Amino acid sequence: MKYSSQAVAKPYFIFALVLLAGEILFGLLMAIQYLYGDFLFPLIPFNVLRMVHTNLLIVLILFGFMGATYYLIPEESERELWSPKLAIITFWVFAAAGVATILGYLFVPYAQLTELTFNNILPTMGREFLEQPLPSKLGIVLVVVSYIVNVAMTVLKGRRTVITTVLITGLLGLAVFFLIAFYLPENLILDKFLWWFTVHLWVEATWEVFVGCLAAYGLIKIIGARREVVEMWLWIEVSMLFGSGILGMGHHYFWIGTPEYWWEIGALFSALEPVPLVAMFVHVVYDWGKETGLKAGTEEKTMNNSPAFAWFVTNAFGNFLGAGIWGFFHTLPQVNIYTHGTQFTSAHGHLAFFGAYATILIGMMYLAVQGKNGIKVMNNTTSTIFSTSMIVGGVVGMTVALTVAGYSDVIISRAQMGATWAGYFDAQATTWLVQGLVWRLLMGVITFVGFIFLAKDLLTIGKSANHVR
Amino acid sequence: MAKNIYYGGGLFALLIFLGLSFDTVQQIPKRSNQSNMTESVVLGKALWEKNNCVGCHTLIGEGAYYAPELKNVFQRRGSNDEVTFKGYMQGWMAAQPLREPHRRKMPQFNLTAKEIYNLSDFLIWTSKVNANEWPPTIEG
Numbered sequence: 001m002k003y004s005s006q007a008v009a010k011p012y013f014i015f016a017l018v019l020l021a022g023e024i025l026f027g028l029l030m031a032i033q034y035l036y037g038d039f040l041f042p043l044i045p046f047n048v049l050r051m052v053h054t055n056l057l058i059v060l061i062l063f064g065f066m067g068a069t070y071y072l073i074p075e076e077s078e079r080e081l082w083s084p085k086l087a088i089i090t091f092w093v094f095a096a097a098g099v100a101t102i103l104g105y106l107f108v109p110y111a112q113l114t115e116l117t118f119n120n121i122l123p124t125m126g127r128e129f130l131e132q133p134l135p136s137k138l139g140i141v142l143v144v145v146s147y148i149v150n151v152a153m154t155v156l157k158g159r160r161t162v163i164t165t166v167l168i169t170g171l172l173g174l175a176v177f178f179l180i181a182f183y184l185p186e187n188l189i190l191d192k193f194l195w196w197f198t199v200h201l202w203v204e205a206t207w208e209v210f211v212g213c214l215a216a217y218g219l220i221k222i223i224g225a226r227r228e229v230v231e232m233w234l235w236i237e238v239s240m241l242f243g244s245g246i247l248g249m250g251h252h253y254f255w256i257g258t259p260e261y262w263w264e265i266g267a268l269f270s271a272l273e274p275v276p277l278v279a280m281f282v283h284v285v286y287d288w289g290k291e292t293g294l295k296a297g298t299e300e301k302t303m304n305n306s307p308a309f310a311w312f313v314t315n316a317f318g319n320f321l322g323a324g325i326w327g328f329f330h331t332l333p334q335v336n337i338y339t340h341g342t343q344f345t346s347a348h349g350h351l352a353f354f355g356a357y358a359t360i361l362i363g364m365m366y367l368a369v370q371g372k373n374g375i376k377v378m379n380n381t382t383s384t385i386f387s388t389s390m391i392v393g394g395v396v397g398m399t400v401a402l403t404v405a406g407y408s409d410v411i412i413s414r415a416q417m418g419a420t421w422a423g424y425f426d427a428q429a430t431t432w433l434v435q436g437l438v439w440r441l442l443m444g445v446i447t448f449v450g451f452i453f454l455a456k457d458l459l460t461i462g463k464s465a466n467h468v469r
Numbered sequence: 470m471a472k473n474i475y476y477g478g479g480l481f482a483l484l485i486f487l488g489l490s491f492d493t494v495q496q497i498p499k500r501s502n503q504s505n506m507t508e509s510v511v512l513g514k515a516l517w518e519k520n521n522c523v524g525c526h527t528l529i530g531e532g533a534y535y536a537p538e539l540k541n542v543f544q545r546r547g548s549n550d551e552v553t554f555k556g557y558m559q560g561w562m563a564a565q566p567l568r569e570p571h572r573r574k575m576p577q578f579n580l581t582a583k584e585i586y587n588l589s590d591f592l593i594w595t596s597k598v599n600a601n602e603w604p605p606t607i608e609g
Contacts, residue, residue, distance in 0.1 A: 034535070037573035042566065045576045046535045047524025110521045111578070119519070126518025128532055166475070184518075186511045188591075189501040189598060192531065193493060235471030242479035246486050255603035256529050259496050263601075265489065337605050341530030341538060409534070418606030419530075421545050424537040 001371040003074035005081035010372070011091050012067030013365045017455055019060035019098070020358070024448045026053040031441040035434070044106065051105050051131050057353060058129060059098045062140075064361035065210055066090075066147055069167065071368050072217050073151055077158025082150050090146045097139035101132055123184045127195055130181045137181060144175050162231035163213050166238055170209035177201040189257035196252045204273065204323075205245035207357065211319065212237045214360050215280060218312045221367060222305045223291040233283045240276035248273045254333045255340050263333045270331040274324030284316040305370050305378045307461070310388055311363030318355020318392075326351050326399070338414040343433070344406030351399040365458055373462035374469065381464050383457035390450025397443030405436025500599045512584075513591025520578050529600050535573060541604060543596035551593060558589045 001007065030049045033039045040049070066087075074081050081087060104113050110126075117133035119125045124134055132140070148171050155164045180197045216234045219225040250266025253259075288309070291302045303309055326348040330339035339345065370378045408430045417423025427433060497503070517523070522539075523532040529540045546561075547554020562585050566574040580588065 034573070037571055041574045042576055045525075046573070047521045047533070050524050050533055050535070051521065110524075111519045114519045123515065123518065126521050126523070128523050131521065131524075162472075169475075169479075186514065187497060187501055187503055187506060188514055188528075188595060189497050190494065191514075192529070193490075193497065232471060235475055239471065239475040239478050242475065243482055246479070246482040249486065250489075253493070255600050256531065257497065257501050257598040257600050258493050259500070260601060261489070262493075337603060340603065341527040341532070341534065343534055346534060414605055416606075419538040419541060419604030420606075421537055421542075 001374070003080050005084040005087075006071050006074050006368070006371065008081065008084050008087040008091070009067040009071035009368050011088070011095075012063050012070065013368060013458075015091070015095055016060045016063040016067060016361065017365075017458065019056045019063065021451060021455070022102070023053055023056040023060060024444065024451055026056065028441065028444050028448060031437065031444050034437050035441065048105055048110070051110075052102055054129055055101065055105070055131065059094075061207070061353075061357050061361070062144075063094070064357070064364070065207075066094075067368070068214055068361060068364040069147070069151055071364065071371070072214075073154050073164065073167075076161050076164045076217070077154050079154065079158040082153035082157065086146055086150050090143050090150075093139060094143040097136050097143070101136040104133060105131075122182065124182055127184070127191070129199055130195070140178065141175075144171075144178065148172070148175060161227075162234055163216050166209060166234060167213045170206045170213065170238075173206035173209070174202060177206065192256045193253070193258055196249060200249045200252055201246070203353075204248060205242060208241050208245065208276070208319075208323075209238050211315070211356055211360050212241065212276075212280065214364060215284060215312060215315065218308065218360075218363060218367065219284065219287050222309045222312065223287060223302050224295075224304075225287045225291060230283075230287075233279070237276045237279050237283070240272070240279065244269050244272035244275060251331045251333075251336065254336055267332050271328065273331075274320065274328055277320045277324040281316040281320040284313060288313065301377060304376065305366060306380050307378060307384045307388070307457070308363045308366035308370065310380075310384075311359050311366065314388070314392055315355065315359035315363060318351065318359050320355075322348070322351030322353075322355030322399070326403075338410050339406070340414075341419070342406050342409040342414060343402055343436070344410055347399050347402035347406050350395060350402060354395045362454065366461075369458060369462045375462070375467045377468035378461070379466050379468075381457060381461055381466065383453045384461065387450050387453035387457055390446050391454060392450075394443045394445075394447030394450055397446065398440050401436045401439035401443060403436075405433045405440070408432040408436070502594070502597055505594060505597070507590065507594075509587045509590040510594045511591075513587035513589070513594075516580065516584055516588050517591060520580075525575070528595065529598065530603065536575065538604065539592060540595055540598075540600065543593045547593075551589075554593065555586060555589045558585050558592075562588075 026049055029040060030046065030053060033046055033049065070081060070087055113133060114125050117135055119134060122134055124137055125131055151171065152168060155168060177198050180194055183194065185191045185194065212234055216230045219230050220227055247265055248270035250262040251270035253262035253266060294300060295302055330336050330344055409427045412430060413419060413423040413427035417426065525533050525536040527534065527538045543549065543554050546557050559582060562580055565577045
């Protein structure tokens with residue numbers, strides 16, 4: 001670690017791991033409740049489990065992004081973080097708000113929670129992924145603003161690189177688009193229309209820009225890719241991300257009461273959304289192939305962090321497959337009319353969030369462990385191999401299982417019976433769908449076991465003897 | 470060069486998007502029959518949110534997939550008749566959770582008769598929104 005302030009990343013990463021454990025566990029509980037409706041009912045109804053599961057995901061990604069930024073910004077800017085103290089205070093505020101929110105979901109009935117948290121004064125709650133009570137939402141704004149200020153001040157006073165410049169544009173987008181979450185229109189259709197401004201523009205635009213920056217940084221750090229080349233790629237990737245992602249928003253506006261022209265706009269631009277993901281994929285794999293081996297004239301390997309790089313490559317594959325391919329499957333209106341609101345969407349969601357975000361954050365965690373322990377070349381341990389293969393295998397397995405389940409859902413409850421009561425329950429009862437949900441649960445268990453290896457590995461790999469120091 | 474494509478292209482896409490969004494916002498009142506959005510419908514929507522219904526159900530295809538879609542529940546369960554539907558809703562909400570072993574359960578929300586009336590009005594209003602003829606078939 002070149003700069004002591006990079007150490008503020010540590011609590012962020014550790015807390016992100018804790019949240020990841022919670023996210024997987026609550027996912028498992030939901031998977032069981034899907035099969036046995038009496039499980040945990042009425043103690044924790046499904047909507048509460050789901051809220052905890054999805055909110056933990058969002059918060060863990062934000063924690064991971066913050067940790068990753070605080071780790072890379074000092075190195076990129078070639079100076080200490082503007083205020084490590086602010087970063088630590090922000091951490092505690094965010095962690096406290098996050099824990100309080102989750103406990104609120106679990107121990108207070110949601111209707112009562114809305115009353116306790118001034119939702120009648122400024123209603124914002126009760127919408128998918130934006131269920132957080134008003135104080136929590138205000139807390140998120142506070143945390144994000146202090147994070148942006150800290151990053152911006154560091155970048156402005158230090159060396160400017162393309163990575164930090166692009167990162168800041170992504171951050172500003174992230175902050176601005178969240179503000180729309182504070183407006184809840186009385187008209188359901190307008191509500192749905194604006195809701196996507198936050199949800200889509202986070203997940204399919206600004207967060208992806210962030211991933212581009214992390215991948216660029218990782219390639220320079222791990223395999224010594226040339227900065228000029230990486231930066232040129234980064235500009236191209238993020239240009240395509242915004243070019244396709246912003247108007248690609250149309251693919252959410254096919255069937256929710258918005259005009260027909262979103263069919264063409266959404267189909268065309270969202271079909272282009274995989275292009276930057278292909279570019280990222282090619283970029284990572286090409287650089288990998290070109291740089292593998294020994295440094296010219298030495299016995300030193302080019303690759304200095306195998307576990308981190310494995311996760312960066314997983315990110316390239318996962319982002320392309322989960323967000324790109326699984327997204328493209330159902331992005332055209334002709335297909336989406338049947339897949340809209342089915343298990344197919346959850347298959348896509350699982351692989352996309354994992355592939356695009358979780359993977360690269362785990363890669364950044366390995367980089368931070370390497371930096372903190374002053375390791376020159378970090379090698380895999382047995383746990384690294386177990387965790388990587390079990391987590392990747394588990395999530396891909398869940399995705400395939402949900403895709404099979406989604407297939408019956410699409411055929412029966414949409415194509416044949418059209419979102420009717422009988423269509424819904426007939427589809428849910430078919431062997432294909434039930435088996436899909438069983439396999440999803442089994443694969444979820446494998447993912448969780450893999451996670452235990454991952455946590456163990458991240459906590460102990462720094463002390464392992466098989467690295468070059 | 471690449472930098473300008475990023476800023477220029479991003480801004481260009483955003484402007485087109487905002488232009489289309491402006492038009493969409495103009496069209497939404499007509500497409501959603503906003504004139505029929507009575508106080509009861511608005512109260513019903515607030516109840517929908519307050520009880521986190523979207524945590525299990527989809528509404529016009531968005532939400533969770535644990536329980537049935539509700540855009541067409543008025544046609545399906547009320548045969549397009551408001552009195553029938555409201556009567557059905559009172560009975561249905563009172564009967565939760567159903568005592569069938571292993572079946573996925575809907576919690577008892579303890580809504581008052583008036584609240585169920587509001588919720589029904591909200592679902593009736595939603596059923597009439599022009600969603601480009603989604604879902605694909607009506608009854609099976």
